[in-house]
Amino acid sequence: MTSTERRSQIQSILSTSQVPISASALGRRFNVSRQTIVGDVSLLRAGGEPIVATMRGYEYQQKAVHEAVLVCRHFPSDSADEMRRIVEAGGVIEDVVVDHPLYGQIRANLQVRDIGDVNLFVAKVKRQNAHLLSELTDGVHTHTIAYDTPEQLAAIQASLRKAGYLYED
Known part of the structure; x- marks a missing residue:
């Protein structure tokens, strides 16, 4: 799997998840380091994805009323x-x-x-x-x-x- 494909899958996973997902959990899923996931998420954010890091993991930013x-x-x-x-x-x-x-x-x-x-x-x-x-x-x-x-x-x-x-x- 290429890094572009991995980022696409991370985007898909986070956009459909109802709970935050840690970089460590994503790293295990893709058999890469936590730091690789941190970099992937940074690149997704730089590309305009509204992903936030919470104490429990990454998630898409929820818009408040x-x-x-x-x-x-x-x-x-x-x-x-x-x-x-x-x-x-x-x-x-x-x-x-x-x-x-x-x-x-x-x-x-x-x-x-x-x-x-x-x-x-x-x-x-x-x-x-x-x-x-x-x-x-x-x-x-x-x-x-x-x-x-x-x-x-x-x-x-x-x-x-x-x-x-x-x-x-």
């Missing part, structure tokens, strides 16, 4: 609570963005949809002894939040406001 950008500020120890509040109110945390003084905007795709995703994120941070992007900016960051109804957005904002996480004027 509505999106809002919320500015938040909190300590790293509060990140799980912040995420939990958003998903319990019906939101999807699409990304996190910080404005770094040297690099400018740094964006990380999250696609946190439910409590399971929150728990997975927290476990990965602990296991990898990772630092949050918001630690670069004294806790200030934005999230693009997907939601279905104005009531959901209002509930998300109210919950974040109550916890003191919503950064407002």
